[in-house]
Amino acid sequence: MNAIEIRNLKSYYVVGTVKEVKEVQAVDDVTLGIRKDEIFGIAGESGCGKTTLIKTLTGLITAPLTVRGGDVTYNFQSGPVNMLSIDSDRYRRKVRGAKISYVPQGSMSVLNPVRRIERSFDDFIMAHRDLSRSECHEMAATHLSHLGLSPSILRAYPHQLSGGMQQRVTIALATILEPEVVLADEPSTALDVVMQRSVIQLLKRIKRDQQNTFIMITHDLAIHANFCDRVAIMYAGHIVEVAPVRSIFKANKHPYTQFLIGSLPRIGDKGERTSAPGAPPSLLNPPKGCRFHPRCPKAMDVCRAKRPRLVTVDDDHQVACFLHSEESYDE
Amino acid sequence: MSELLRVEDCSKVFTIGGGLSRQHLVAVNKANVVLPADKPMIYTLAGESGSGKSTLARMILGVHTPTSGTITYKGETVHRPRNRSEQLAFMSQIQTVFQNPFETFNPLKRVENYLFETARHFRNAAKRADQIECIEEALNIVGLSFRDVERKYPNEFSGGQLQRVSIARALITKPKLLLADEPVSMVDASLSMSIVNLFKKLRDDAGVSVVYITHDLATAYYVSDEVAIMLRGNIVESGPVEEVLGRPRHYYTKLLIESVPVPDPDRKWKEDIVLSKREEKEYAMTGCKFAGRCPRAEEVCFLVDPELRRIGNAHVRCHFAEE
Numbered sequence: 060m061n062a063i064e065i066r067n068l069k070s071y072y073v074v075g076t077v078k079e080v081k082e083v084q085a086v087d088d089v090t091l092g093i094r095k096d097e098i099f100g101i102a103g104e105s106g107c108g109k110t111t112l113i114k115t116l117t118g119l120i121t122a123p124l125t126v127r128g129g130d131v132t133y134n135f136q137s138g139p140v141n142m143l144s145i146d147s148d149r150y151r152r153k154v155r156g157a158k159i160s161y162v163p164q165g166s167m168s169v170l171n172p173v174r175r176i177e178r179s180f181d182d183f184i185m186a187h188r189d190l191s192r193s194e195c196h197e198m199a200a201t202h203l204s205h206l207g208l209s210p211s212i213l214r215a216y217p218h219q220l221s222g223g224m225q226q227r228v229t230i231a232l233a234t235i236l237e238p239e240v241v242l243a244d245e246p247s248t249a250l251d252v253v254m255q256r257s258v259i260q261l262l263k264r265i266k267r268d269q270q271n272t273f274i275m276i277t278h279d280l281a282i283h284a285n286f287c288d289r290v291a292i293m294y295a296g297h298i299v300e301v302a303p304v305r306s307i308f309k310a311n312k313h314p315y316t317q318f319l320i321g322s323l324p325r326i327g328d329k330g331e332r333t334s335a336p337g338a339p340p341s342l343l344n345p346p347k348g349c350r351f352h353p354r355c356p357k358a359m360d361v362c363r364a365k366r367p368r369l370v371t372v373d374d375d376h377q378v379a380c381f382l383h384s385e386e387s388y389d390e
Numbered sequence: 391m392s393e394l395l396r397v398e399d400c401s402k403v404f405t406i407g408g409g410l411s412r413q414h415l416v417a418v419n420k421a422n423v424v425l426p427a428d429k430p431m432i433y434t435l436a437g438e439s440g441s442g443k444s445t446l447a448r449m450i451l452g453v454h455t456p457t458s459g460t461i462t463y464k465g466e467t468v469h470r471p472r473n474r475s476e477q478l479a480f481m482s483q484i485q486t487v488f489q490n491p492f493e494t495f496n497p498l499k500r501v502e503n504y505l506f507e508t509a510r511h512f513r514n515a516a517k518r519a520d521q522i523e524c525i526e527e528a529l530n531i532v533g534l535s536f537r538d539v540e541r542k543y544p545n546e547f548s549g550g551q552l553q554r555v556s557i558a559r560a561l562i563t564k565p566k567l568l569l570a571d572e573p574v575s576m577v578d579a580s581l582s583m584s585i586v587n588l589f590k591k592l593r594d595d596a597g598v599s600v601v602y603i604t605h606d607l608a609t610a611y612y613v614s615d616e617v618a619i620m621l622r623g624n625i626v627e628s629g630p631v632e633e634v635l636g637r638p639r640h641y642y643t644k645l646l647i648e649s650v651p652v653p654d655p656d657r658k659w660k661e662d663i664v665l666s667k668r669e670e671k672e673y674a675m676t677g678c679k680f681a682g683r684c685p686r687a688e689e690v691c692f693l694v695d696p697e698l699r700r701i702g703n704a705h706v707r708c709h710f711a712e713e
Contacts (some may be wrong), residue, residue: 104578105549222439249575251605252649253663259651260662278578281608281651285658304655308516323653324612330614332587334580337530338406338548 060134061092062240062272063116068129070108070115071149073122073283080388082127083342087296088388089129090369098266098273100287100304102280102319104339108296109276110164113242118142118151118162124278131208135239157187162230164245169229170217176228183232199211202235205268206261223254227261234265241265247282259286280323284308292316295340295350298369302376312378315351349381357382393465394566394599395450397423400459402445417445419623420459422698425567427464432589432597434610434631436616436622436646443603446620447569450601451484463567482512485560489572493553495544501552502539504559505529512563528561531596532588549579557588561596568592570602582606586613607650620645622679629704639701639711642680678708686710 067090072083085108093099094276101109114124116131121141132141134322135158146150155161163169170179180199181192200210208227226246234241243262247255259282266273275287283290283304290307292300292315300313311317318335337354340346346353352362365387369379378384402418405572418684434637435443448454450461450708452468461468472480488494492655495501503526509521511619532554539547553573570589573618574582590688592598595695610617611631618628619642627640638644649663649709675681681691688709 104580192601252437252607252646252651255651256649256659256663259659279651280579281653284653284655285651308653308655319580320653322580324586324608325652326608326647326650328612330613334583334587338551343495 061093062095062097062134063093063115063274064134064274065089065091065093066129066132068112068131069127069390070120070126071127072111073125074255074329078159079090082342083247084296084345085124085342086115087345089296089298091291091298091301093272094289095134095272097288098271098275098276098286100277100283100290101293102276102278102283102290103293105278106339106342108342109230109278109293110244110332112293113161113244113274113276114143117155117159117242118145119161129347130277134241138240151186156183156238157236158238159240159242160233160236162233162241162243169232170225174216176215176217176220180213180232180235184235187236194235199235203231206231207266221254223250223257224248225346226254226258226273230258230261230265234269234271238271239273242276244276245278246275248279249360255282262286280319281310283318284341292319295345296342297350297366297379299351299380300376300378301369302378306376310373310378312383313351313380314357314382349379361385361387392550393424394427394463395423395425396460396462397421397446397450398460398462400446400449400456400461402442402454403457404447405460414574416623418442418456421446421618421625423618423625423628425601427597430593430597431615432600432602432613434602434604434614434617435620436604436607436610436617438605438646440622441620442623443573443620445623447486447571447601447603451486451569452480461593463701478512482563484567484569485563485565486569486571487557487560487573489575491547491549491556494556495552497544499543499669501542501544501547503553505539505562508562524562525558528558529555531561531592534558538557548581549577552582553577553581553585554588557585557619561592561598565598568598568600569603571599572605573602574604574606574609582609589613590625607635607646619646624679624707625698625705626680626707627704629702633702633704637702639686639704639706640680640708641686645683 067088068086070086072085073080073178074278075081120126126143133140133142141155177196177199184190184195184198193386199213203210208231222251247258290304291298294312294315300316308320311320322332322334324332335354340350348364349362349367352358359381361381365380368386368388369377370384370386371377372383391674399420401420404415406413410656437443438700449456455469493688505525506521509515509524513524515521529535534554544552582661589600590613593600602614614631617631617634618625623640627634627643635647638647677692677694678696681687690709696707698705698707701711701713
């Protein structure tokens, strides 16, 4: 059974006035099954809807973000929970943090700059467990030393730590209650290579100890290669390819994936690299048919008219492209 | 004159705190960089955050005054009093591109204002038509045209486009040297490729030398001719990029290269790395700053600051580096 079941999810940003309502189709008709205990990566250019997808998954839906259809079901050990149909905000908060944990982009800023790190831990733990402050401290200290971080940082203020250390502390904070699902949004972006590696090292360790299901979002495909089991490639609000990480890198099928992988520089190779021509489309008024067709070198007439369906072409390999299957959505 | 830029034994010491808690922090220690005038090149400064890359760049720009050592641009020292026209002439030679294009431009101001201002001050273009001509020329180099930017605000651009406008703005003055401080760390892989390809084009077609500051060694290898690896203010290894990144001799360079994620699921990181527990203390250490993390460290490393030695075509600052 899948840990998370996403069906036909449509999350739009609804902007504009009453007279003229505009919809930004940030996540459009996404269907995905995320398996238990796997590390699932989502890749794509900036502005393709990765973060919107994660926000919807955690139920952080505030205007202008609006869900226009579909549902998200988590199959927890205690039973299934449909994240979008929970109407009590209090209950949703109980689930979030304890069972689902979200490491947002630039997550260093969740630490309050005028309070010691331990107070952030207290707040987080006491919102979910009935513990005294000293018990919280003890719990935080054991968790940190378990992760190879020094418990002495609990007494520090955020500005006394480097960016990479703050990032590791926030990850520790997000995983202290052993959540079943961890959603990480660009946890290692903007850190230097050594810090990036230490963050991934920490995530791997947490995964090994707690056996959680991970969803990892980053535009850095090299990180996906290092960390993930399966990867989905997202383009302009659609999922265009889903496959095990090895197939994504060695046997990719969608022309967009091929552009992404082909543009990666490697040490020891000075060969010319090119990136996909043109720019990603505006999601306010996306192109008809396959959304990649204006930039695709292999675009055919059918690509301009119809939107390809995400179909399984190989063992566990799904792709939405007319080069590989003729099935389309009826529009 | 065969040198465009020469940085000689340049150091910068910052003083933190006052009174009894005063501390000195050596942000850059005796850096040496030479860029030739006859052959434009891309020179990369690479290293972890807090290694002094940006401080060195700011000294080249003339923003910070070095505590010791000299920086000369075309044989003339950078840090000296100038009158307005001399200052403008100097600024038009060295231009800069910043990390985050959305912070470079004021969100409430039209992007074209920056372009017009630069054209007015540096190219003496008084008429609007002349200004547009200068702007059009610079935008064409980065693959845009004036119509793409006319009357637009920064939020109407994508990150990659805006970064290109930022580069075009720098090109309006027809600089000889472009300092790019982490220009690609905010944009995704395919856009970062289009920006570093642009630097190559600038070097080859427009004859602009680029100082490219980054922590991304993969793009550094791809674009640059020479590279300097910085650690806690020291340049620990420098030389031609094929030599330094292809056959690293300093243990820190080795660690950096090994930490670059390879986009290949069959080549994942194997071992765990040792991290410095006391980052701020590494600055104050005597001897080699990397000794606390180095697998090869011996007693001498903690006591004696290694000299910069020439090995092959590269310069290495390590006691045990070998051919």
